[in-house]
Structure formats: structure tokens, C-alpha cells
Amino acid sequence: MTKALASGVDDALSALEKVLLGKRRQVRLALTCLLSQGHLLIEDLPGMGKTTLAHGLARVLGLEDQRVQFTSDMLPADIIGVSVFESGSGEFRFHAGPVFCQLLLADEINRTTPKTQSALLEAMEEGQVTADGHSYRLPKPFFVIATQNPVTQYGTFPLPESQLDRFLMRISLGYPAPEVERELLAGGDTRERLDGLPRCLKPDQLIEVQSQCRQVHASAGVIDYLQRLIQYTRDSDLFSYGVSPRGGLALLRCARTWAWLDGRNHLVPEDIQQVLEPVIGHRVRPADDIGSHAGARLVNELLAQVDVLG
Amino acid sequence: MRQISRAAVLWQLIAFIAVVLPHFGWLPWWLIGLCVGAPALRLMIHAGRWPFPHWSIKLALVVAVSGGLLLTFNRDTGMSATVALLVAGLALKMIEIYHRRDALVLLYVALFVAATTFLFYQSIGVALYVMLALGVVITALNSIFQNPMQNDMMRPLRRSGRLLLFSLPMMLVLFLLFPRIGPLWSIPLDRQAARSGLSDTMSPGEISQLTRSDELAFRAAFSDAPPLPSQRYWRSLVYSHFDGRRWTREPWEQRARLEDERLIDESSPVTYEVIYEPSRRRWLVALDQPAVAPRDYRLGYARTLVSDRPVDRRINYEVTSYLQYKLSPELLSERKRALFLQLPEAGNERARALADQWWRAAQQRPEPFVQQVLNYFRGDFSYTLTPPALQGDTIDQFLFETRQGFCGHYAGALAFLLRSVGVPARVVGGYQGGEWNPYEGYLTVRQYDAHAWVEYWQPAGGWVRVDPTAAVSPDRVEGSADQVFAQDPAFLSETPLARLRLGQDGWLAELRRRAEAINFNWHRWVLNYQGQQIELLKGLLGQLSMVKMVLAMMGPVALILAAVAWFQLRDRRRRPSDPISRGLTTILKRLERQGFQRHPSEPLHRFLRRVAEAAPEVADPLLRLAQADEAVRYAEDPGQRDTLLSAVKACQNALARNTSVIHKRIEDEKAGR
Numbered sequence: 001m002t003k004a005l006a007s008g009v010d011d012a013l014s015a016l017e018k019v020l021l022g023k024r025r026q027v028r029l030a031l032t033c034l035l036s037q038g039h040l041l042i043e044d045l046p047g048m049g050k051t052t053l054a055h056g057l058a059r060v061l062g063l064e065d066q067r068v069q070f071t072s073d074m075l076p077a078d079i080i081g082v083s084v085f086e087s088g089s090g091e092f093r094f095h096a097g098p099v100f101c102q103l104l105l106a107d108e109i110n111r112t113t114p115k116t117q118s119a120l121l122e123a124m125e126e127g128q129v130t131a132d133g134h135s136y137r138l139p140k141p142f143f144v145i146a147t148q149n150p151v152t153q154y155g156t157f158p159l160p161e162s163q164l165d166r167f168l169m170r171i172s173l174g175y176p177a178p179e180v181e182r183e184l185l186a187g188g189d190t191r192e193r194l195d196g197l198p199r200c201l202k203p204d205q206l207i208e209v210q211s212q213c214r215q216v217h218a219s220a221g222v223i224d225y226l227q228r229l230i231q232y233t234r235d236s237d238l239f240s241y242g243v244s245p246r247g248g249l250a251l252l253r254c255a256r257t258w259a260w261l262d263g264r265n266h267l268v269p270e271d272i273q274q275v276l277e278p279v280i281g282h283r284v285r286p287a288d289d290i291g292s293h294a295g296a297r298l299v300n301e302l303l304a305q306v307d308v309l310g
Numbered sequence: 311m312r313q314i315s316r317a318a319v320l321w322q323l324i325a326f327i328a329v330v331l332p333h334f335g336w337l338p339w340w341l342i343g344l345c346v347g348a349p350a351l352r353l354m355i356h357a358g359r360w361p362f363p364h365w366s367i368k369l370a371l372v373v374a375v376s377g378g379l380l381l382t383f384n385r386d387t388g389m390s391a392t393v394a395l396l397v398a399g400l401a402l403k404m405i406e407i408y409h410r411r412d413a414l415v416l417l418y419v420a421l422f423v424a425a426t427t428f429l430f431y432q433s434i435g436v437a438l439y440v441m442l443a444l445g446v447v448i449t450a451l452n453s454i455f456q457n458p459m460q461n462d463m464m465r466p467l468r469r470s471g472r473l474l475l476f477s478l479p480m481m482l483v484l485f486l487l488f489p490r491i492g493p494l495w496s497i498p499l500d501r502q503a504a505r506s507g508l509s510d511t512m513s514p515g516e517i518s519q520l521t522r523s524d525e526l527a528f529r530a531a532f533s534d535a536p537p538l539p540s541q542r543y544w545r546s547l548v549y550s551h552f553d554g555r556r557w558t559r560e561p562w563e564q565r566a567r568l569e570d571e572r573l574i575d576e577s578s579p580v581t582y583e584v585i586y587e588p589s590r591r592r593w594l595v596a597l598d599q600p601a602v603a604p605r606d607y608r609l610g611y612a613r614t615l616v617s618d619r620p621v622d623r624r625i626n627y628e629v630t631s632y633l634q635y636k637l638s639p640e641l642l643s644e645r646k647r648a649l650f651l652q653l654p655e656a657g658n659e660r661a662r663a664l665a666d667q668w669w670r671a672a673q674q675r676p677e678p679f680v681q682q683v684l685n686y687f688r689g690d691f692s693y694t695l696t697p698p699a700l701q702g703d704t705i706d707q708f709l710f711e712t713r714q715g716f717c718g719h720y721a722g723a724l725a726f727l728l729r730s731v732g733v734p735a736r737v738v739g740g741y742q743g744g745e746w747n748p749y750e751g752y753l754t755v756r757q758y759d760a761h762a763w764v765e766y767w768q769p770a771g772g773w774v775r776v777d778p779t780a781a782v783s784p785d786r787v788e789g790s791a792d793q794v795f796a797q798d799p800a801f802l803s804e805t806p807l808a809r810l811r812l813g814q815d816g817w818l819a820e821l822r823r824r825a826e827a828i829n830f831n832w833h834r835w836v837l838n839y840q841g842q843q844i845e846l847l848k849g850l851l852g853q854l855s856m857v858k859m860v861l862a863m864m865g866p867v868a869l870i871l872a873a874v875a876w877f878q879l880r881d882r883r884r885r886p887s888d889p890i891s892r893g894l895t896t897i898l899k900r901l902e903r904q905g906f907q908r909h910p911s912e913p914l915h916r917f918l919r920r921v922a923e924a925a926p927e928v929a930d931p932l933l934r935l936a937q938a939d940e941a942v943r944y945a946e947d948p949g950q951r952d953t954l955l956s957a958v959k960a961c962q963n964a965l966a967r968n969t970s971v972i973h974k975r976i977e978d979e980k981a982g983r
Contacts, residue, residue: 217945219943221944222944266944266946268913268915268944269913269944273911303911304910305910306910307910308910308911309914
């Protein structure tokens with residue numbers, strides 16, 4: 001059973017890599033995020049393959065997906081759905097919006113107004129939506145993969161900290177390496193390749209994988225290291241504020257999944273180090289430049305300062 | 311059964327030579343040969359030229375050495391024989407040094423042999439040398455506990471230097487405060503080591519024998535100026551019995567029954583400390599006249615200072631003497647009178663006749679009589695160390711024929727003359743003079759300062775001192791013996807070199823006095839510390855009590871131990887206590903020295919794998935260690951602890967073995983780059 005699961009996940013990984021050439025690490029991080037039952041934020045310029053990654057993930061995991069392109073004039077009802085009066089039955093009927101799916105791709109989430117953004121918030125956090133006083137449960141599993149343009153771009157509404165915190169990870173894809181790009185240009189249409197992706201896991205298998213990931217053993221040494229990392233973000237002058245307890249739990253969850261993907265049943269410090277930047281990069285801010293998200297720089301500093309062995 | 315390193319073997323050789331070297335002065339020649347041969351043999355084995363000797367050769371050596379000891383010391387179980395046995399055993403053990411166990415035996419016995427040096431010599435130089443030898447032995451002891459693969463000679467030296475430095479304060483405290491207890495057992499001292507000194511009989515030639523030796527008799531330290539040379543009469547013995555040839559002391563029972571003599575008038579008190587060399591005799595010295603006996607000693611017969619036991623080690627005591635004094639003129643008891651008038655029934659008739667004649671001329675008063683005798687001596691008598699031998703009526707011969715003599719001749723003759731006319735008289739033996747050392751303020755009195763003079767009794771003034779030698783040779787009393795005798799071939803004939811040493815002027819003499827002053831302090835404050843200790847402790851603590859003594863002892867020792875413990879514990883806190891962590895710390899330190907630095911974010915297993923890639927010599931144990939460490943630390947598999955422990959050990963060993971290889975390759979890589 002476990003072997004079948006592992007090979008299924010491996011298949012999914014290698015299949016995705018064929019679509020997103022040279023992005024092994026990002027693909028694996030994205031998968032880690034979903035297997036950790038978290039929502040993913042992909043921050044990058046347009047045209048870097050954000051949407052491709054989201055679609056690919058949905059396909060290989062066998063999830064029913066929906067895509068919403070966020071715009072500045074969008075209303076919450078455009079996502080959640082709306083109650084419409086039906087003359088035939090003489091009552092209001094709820095017409096479900098695009099959020100009722102297993103994987104919601106929220107494209108350019110920072111293009112829309114805070115009001116609409118916060119409507120998504122409830123869905124992400126509670127797994128349910130409320131319309132006209134009625135609560136509607138969303139299907140399980142439910143993931144949101146949101147993409148956003150860098151905040152410096154024109155016409156964006158930056159996500160507030162509270163909302164950023166709902167995303168388990170934030171990753172960016174970056175430009176491909178030159179040789180990979182040549183291959184990309186010489187190769188066929190991305191759309192076709194995406195359609196050719198196999199379905200590697202069934203939904204119940206996905207849930208099983210998630211539960212196995214939660215059971216990866218975290219030794220006292222690793223927990224200690226993790227705690228010291230978090231403590232450092234709170235004590236150091238480099239950070240304007242430190243990582244919250246929720247951030248710490250998120251870190252542990254992702255590290256466990258990362259270890260499971262490595263085929264290990266125990267955590268090692270490298271697991272934490274690998275997921276550190278994606279997990280806490282959007283949860284901390286440098287003290288000297290509070291407006292920016294210089295996550296990578298801070299994380300490097302953190303790694304250099306906190307000794308693994310204590 | 312651990313083998314010791316090659317460097318450690320060399321240290322054993324050095325330690326052995328260091329401890330036996332001072333004994334070369336008295337060891338029999340064949341034992342010296344053995345002491346040189348054994349290390350040479352071991353050195354040949356060390357160099358790989360010769361194999362270790364077969365057991366039959368060793369057995370033959372043991373038999374030969376045992377026989378040699380038996381022959382040389384002839385069943386004498388004295389100190390020299392015992393130490394010679396130890397040295398011989400040490401030399402034989404030297405040959406078969408190979409394991410740590412052998413080296414331990416060797417070094418512990420070597421420490422003992424080093425200590426026995428003090429039974430023979432006690433000078434500062436020897437003390438410094440033995441300290442040095444001790445350092446060498448400690449270094450050798452250190453060297454046998456270092457890794458057998460390590461061949462660094464200097465490492466144990468540095469370490470033992472540190473150890474000795476740390477133990478120095480402890481040593482000082484123990485020296486100052488540890489109570490000096492009498493010996494628990496006594497070593498039979500060698501007979502032949504008897505020393506010269508005053509004896510309890512005085513025949514005319516006796517004292518001149520002493521002038522052949524410049525051996526130290528005693529030293530006296532004065533806090534102020536010393537008494538004038540003419541007042542330096544060191545009273546030691548009183549001879550009261552004359553058998554016609556020699557003066558002797560009364561038997562002990564006779565002396566014990568005599569009444570004490572009391573001082574009735576006293577002035578010019580002078581207090582001084584005497585550091586008295588061992589003489590194997592019971593009598594001591596004090597300036598004429600001692601006031602009261604110092605602690606532990608008593609004022610005996612005719613106010614001479616005595617000890618209850620023979621003086622077999624250097625002692626010191628403090629006395630007060632009155633240079634101007636008068637003894638009680640109470641009438642002598644009959645017994646005493648008879649004692650001090652005793653003469654043989656007959657003999658020396660010419661001298662008796664002359665005395666009678668002078669006695670009448672002096673109108674039977676002692677003072678003019680004594681003046682008359684001294685005038686007679688001032689005539690054509692001479693003072694010499696080599697007087698002609700006397701036979702038969704010795705006094706007559708001396709007074710009328712030879713007319714040459716030493717202090718004993720003059721004192722004996724004067725006492726005889728006084729007694730023959732009925733004036734109680736006695737001969738006093740002791741020392742006269744002493745050389746003043748201005749740097750430390752003490753007088754050095756040597757055996758050649760031995761002297762004899764006379765005391766006679768007069769009804770008005772009690773016992774009065776008169777020195778007939780002063781009449782013959784005033785220089786002897788005003789100056790010093792070595793000036794008077796400088797030209798006499800018999801003077802210091804036993805130690806010819808001493809004549810050179812004893813010059814009075816010039817930089818050489820200056821240097822000698824300074825050296826003697828240092829030596830004097832050494833004797834007084836270090837070797838003879840026993841006496842001062844009680845004074846010092848009294849000064850520090852007030853009235854001494856058992857509790858105070860124990861506290862004063864324990865206080866500093868506890869303080870030092872606490873400091874050491876604190877350092878140790880602080881070290882312990884920094885250093886992990888379980889063997890695995892300790893081993894890992896050592897491994898990391900060693901790798902760091904090799905240039906492999908772990909980045910803070912680098913987990914141990916990853917770091918070890920990185921090093922394994924760079925250092926293929928030790929890759930295997932490193933990789934095994936990495937795996938075991940990960941399993942224990944992160945998978946928390948308790949079953950892997952033993953694996954980890956053995957991996958740590960294996961890794962340590964592998965690193966120790968390959969240190970130089972890795973180092974060399976890294977250097978090469980650097981150079982290649």
C-alpha cells in the first residue's frame with residue numbers, strides 16, 4: 001500500500017517535471033504544500049508557468065479544478081456563488097460559484113479588492129462558504145493555489161499579513177536556466193503536454209498520503225532546532241516581527257511531508273532547511289525595510305546564525 | 311598491557327638518568343657502569359639494532375647484580391646499601407621497558423630514588439636539580455599515557471610543566487603549614503660518615519687535629535652587631551679530670567651530683583640563633599655565659615649547653631648570653647673543691663716546684679700567679695699546629711723543653727699549675743672566633759676554630775676565664791684561626807683546596823660570602839624550617855591549639871582544592887559527559903585542525919559525509935559514523951546507540967592513525983592550487 005502510494009507520488013513528480021522543465025524543486029515544494037493540506041501562493045511575473053503548475057498539479061493528483069481570473073471589479077459572489085429566484089418553484093436557489101471544486105486556481109489574486117480577497121479567506125480557512133445566511137460545505141480535499149504578481153507592479157492590492165498567513169507556502173518559479181529554455185523553445189506546445197499528463201493518484205490515496213505525512217517522526221533534536229530557529233526570528237534585530245506559533249506548526253508540517261517524499265520516516269534538519277524559505281519567507285519582514293518581503297535574505301541569515309546542534 | 315610510544319621510551323631513559331645522576335658521587339664503580347650501560351642497551355633496542363634480551367640474559371644480570379651488591383656492601387643494611395639496591399633494580403627494569411605497566415613501576419621507583427638524594431646532599435643546587443629531575447619524571451609519566459602512535463616529545467613536557475605550575479601553590483602551602491613530625495622509623499646511618507668535632511677527652515694534640523678540617527661546626531645569627539672577636543668564646547665542654555696525660559670529663563654520675571652555678575651579676579646581654587651542624591654528640595655551644603637554656607635543651611654541668619639526645623641532624627635554637635658576667639662566689643662545696651683540685655699523685659715534679667715558687671712570690675693570690683704564668687708563656691713559647699710529641703711527664707716536657715704547643719697545651723698546663731698550688735681550675739673546650747658574614751648577619755664557626763681555655767675559681771669573684779693562648783699568640787684571639795695558621799702546612803691539610811677558598815680579600819672572597827649567605831638562609835629557612843614553623847604559626851594564629859592548627863592546614867588546602875574542582879566542573883559543563891558526545895567533540899576538534907569546518911546549518915551527518923568525500927582515507931568510518939549518528943539523533947533508534955559508540959571509537963582511531971596522511975594531502979592540494 002505504502003509502496004503504491006510512494007510510487008504514485010513519484011510518478012506525479014516526474015510527470016510534472018516533464019511539463020515544467022528544470023523546476024524540480026518548485027514542483028516538489030508545491031506538491032509538499034498540497035500533501036501537507038496547505039494552500040499555495042505562487043508569486044511571479046506573468047508568463048513564468050504559474051498556471052501551468054497549478055493545472056498540472058490538479059491533473060496528476062486527479063483533482064477537479066476550477067480557475068478564476070481575479071480582476072479589480074470582481075465581487076465575492078463571483079467566486080462563492082449566488083442565490084437566484086426561480087419562478088418555477090417560487091424560491092431562491094443557490095447557484096454554486098467556482099469555489100466549489102477540489103482545487104481552485106486563483107489567478108492574480110492581488111488584482112482584486114480586499115473584499116473579494118477576504119471572501120476567499122473564509123473558504124480557505126474553514127472549508128466552507130456562507131451565502132445569504134446559509135453555510136455550504138466545500139468538497140474535500142480543497143486546495144487553493146493562488147498566483148500573484150510582485151507587489152511592486154501597477155494596479156495591485158497587496159494581501160494583508162493575516163491573509164498571507166493562510167497560505168502554507170509561498171514560492172516563485174523564476175526564469176528557466178538557458179539550456180532548459182532552449183529545450184522549452186524547441187519543444188512542443190505546453191497545452192498539449194499538459195493534456196497528456198497522467199492521473200497518478202486517486203482522491204482516497206491522496207488522503208492516505210496526507211495522513212502518512214503527518215506521522216513522520218520528529219525527534220527532540222529536530223524539534224529543538226526548529227524552536228531555536230523560530231526563537232531567533234523573535235529575538236533578532238533583523239526581523240521586525242517573528243514567526244508565530246502557527247508559522248512554526250506550518251514549518252513542521254511541511255518538513256514532515258518533505259521527509260516523506262524523501263522516503264524517510266523521520267525528520268532531519270535538512271527537511272526543515274529545505275522548506276524554511278517557502279514557509280516563513282512571507283511570514284517575516286526585515287526590520288530595516290518593513291515594506292518589502294526580503295524573505296530569502298533573512299532565511300539565509302537565519303541558517304547561518306542558528307546552529308543545528310545547538 | 312598497552313604499549314608505550316617511542317617518544318615515551320626516550321623519556322623513560324632521560325628520567326632514569328636524571329634520577330640516578332646525583333648518586334654517582336658515592337655509588338660503587340660497577341653500579342655506575344650499570345647505570346650507563348642499561349640505558350645504552352635500551353637505546354640500541356629502541357634503534358632496532360638489538361632485540362630485547364633473552365630471559366636467560368636477564369636472569370644472569372640479576373644474579374650478577376645481586377652478587378655485586380652483597381660483595382660491595384657486605385650484608386650492611388645501611389642507607390647506602392638500600393639506595394644502591396633501588397638504583398640497581400631501576401637500572402635492570404630500564405632494560406625491559408616496553409609496556410605502560412613496566413614504565414609505571416620504573417617511574418614510581420624513580421620518584422623514590424630522587425627523594426633519597428636528600429639523604430646524601432641537601433644544598434640548594436641539589437634541591438633545584440631534584441626539582442628538575444622531578445619535572446622530567448612527571449613528563450615521562452605523562453608521556454606513557456599519550457597515544458602510542460604519537461611521537462611528539464614536547465607535548466608531555468608542556469603538559470607536565472603546566473601541571474607542576476598548578477601544583478606549586480599547593481606545595482608552598484604544605485611546606486609552610488604541614489606539621490613536621492619526627493621520623494616514624496629511622497634509617498641506620500653509615501658508620502664511616504662520622505664527623506669531626508670536639509670530643510669528650512682532651513690530650514694536648516687533640517684539638518690541633520680539628521684544624522685540619524674546614525668543616526662547618528655551627529653558625530650563629532645576630533640581629534645586631536656581633537660581639538667583638540675577643541669576646542667570641544663559644545663554651546661547649548668542661549674538662550675537670552686530669553690523669554697526667556689527658557683531660558677528661560667527670561663520669562656522668564659525678565657530674566649529676568654537682569650543684570648548679572648561678573650568675574649573680576650580668577650585663578651586655580646578646581641574643582642569637584645557633585644553627586648547629588649534626589655532630590653525633592650531645593653537647594652544644596653557647597657564648598660565655600648563657601643565661602638560660604633554650605627550649606628542648608638544658609643547661610648542664612658547669613653551665614654548658616646539652617641536648618638529651620645525640621645531635622644527628624641540623625638543629626637550631628635561640629640563646630641569650632651575658633658577655634659581662636660574674637658567677638656566684640659562694641664557697642665551693644667539699645666535693646666540688648676536691649673535683650676541681652684533682653691531680654695525679656705524682657709526676658711533673660718540676661712544674662709543681664715552679665708553681666710553688668711562683669705561688670709564694672704571688673703571696674698566695676691567684677691573680678698575680680696567673681699573670682706570672684702568662685708572662686712565662688710570653689717568653690720564648692711558640693704557638694704551632696705541629697708541636698713535637700710529648701712523652702712521660704707531658705707538662706714538664708712542654709714547659710721546660712719543647713715550649714711549642716697549641717691551645718690545648720697551654721690551657722692544660724695552666725690548669726695543672728693552678729691546681730698544684732691549690733686553686734680550683736678547669737679546662738673549657740669549645741670554639742673561639744668565627745667569620746662574620748655581613749650580608750645575612752651571622753658568624754660562621756668551623757672546626758678549625760676549636761679552642762680550649764681555662765677557668766679558675768677565686769673566693770671573691772667565682773669562676774674567672776683566662777685564655778693562656780692569648781698571651782702567646784694574641785692574633786689567634788683577636789683575629790681568626792685561618793689568618794694565624796695560613797702559613798702552617800698542617801692547617802687544613804685534609805682539604806687543600808679550602809685554603810684557596812678561605813682567602814679574606816678580593817672578589818672571590820666576596821663572592822664566597824654571598825654564596826654562603828644564600829646557603830645559610832637555605833639551611834635556616836628551608837632545611838631547618840621545623841623550628842621556625844611553630845614561631846610563624848604562633849605569630850599568625852596566636853596561641854596554638856589543635857583546632858586552629860587543623861583549620862590553618864585545611865583552609866588553604868580546601869581553598870586550592872575548591873579552585874581546582876571549580877575549574878574541573880566548569881570544564882565538565884562545557885564538555886559533554888557521555889562518551890559519545892565527548893568522542894564526537896574530539897572528532898570535530900580534530901577535523902577542524904585538519905581544516906574541515908562545520909557550517910552552523912550543517913547537520914553532523916551531512917558534515918561527516920562531506921569530509922568523507924574529501925578524505926577517502928577515513929571515508930569508511932566517517933560514513934558509518936554519519937549513518938549511526940543520524941539514526942540515533944534523528945530517527946531516535948535506541949538500538950543504534952551501541953553501533954554509534956563503536957563508530958565513534960573507530961572513527962577516532964582512524965583519524966589518529968591517518969592524521970599525517972590527511973594533513974599531507976591537504977597541504978599538497980593547497981600547493982597544487
